[in-house]
Amino acid sequence: LHACCHNPTGFDLGHADWQRVLDVVRSRKLLPLIDFAYQGFGDGLEQDAWAVRLFAAELPEVLITSSCSKNFGLYRDRTGALIVCTQDAEKLLDVRSQLAHIARNLWSTPPDHGAAVVATILGDPELKSLWADEVEAMRLRIAQLRAGLVEALQPHGLAERFAHIGVQRGMFSYTGLSPAQVQELRDHHSVYMVSSGRANVA
């Protein structure tokens, strides 16, 4: 499950939708993994955590993968966290030793500089507030670009056709353009997106 800014569609679930997903997860006794890669780029740092907090509060076990690649601009430093929530503290010790075993096999000594940067920022109220302001500026910029694109298409009678881009969240949208149209944009207008029509609107 993507907590916010669904990649690649750009469509997020509303609160009522999340409640329904929660009901399904609970009734089928599923273990949810919430992929949280765009915190702060949807409706805000706190708001984007809404479903994550709901699941953590309501379910006995939840896995959350939180990434700092985008919201700290640390894409190449592999910085993030796996957060394991469980109501049973004893179980957590078992989970921890299993995860340590997997980690040991995968990377043994992980890169630390990105994590140290994030720890420094989050551990200092002034830096944290500066960072939150910058994430908010990026969030507003993406929203502005989305709205601006829809507005610019208006005189061409295309605002309705592409209205979804204005209401979606995060960096990506499906434009619905065909591979031939994508090629045309690439060859003649220097506008680039993947052939499926998925565009990075940021």
Ligand SMILES: Cc1ncc(COP(=O)(O)O)c(C=O)c1O
């Ligand atoms: C939903 C989602 N999760 C995770 C990632 C990758 O996160 P990381 O760079 O921390 O591996 C991406 C994109 O890069 C993504 O879109």
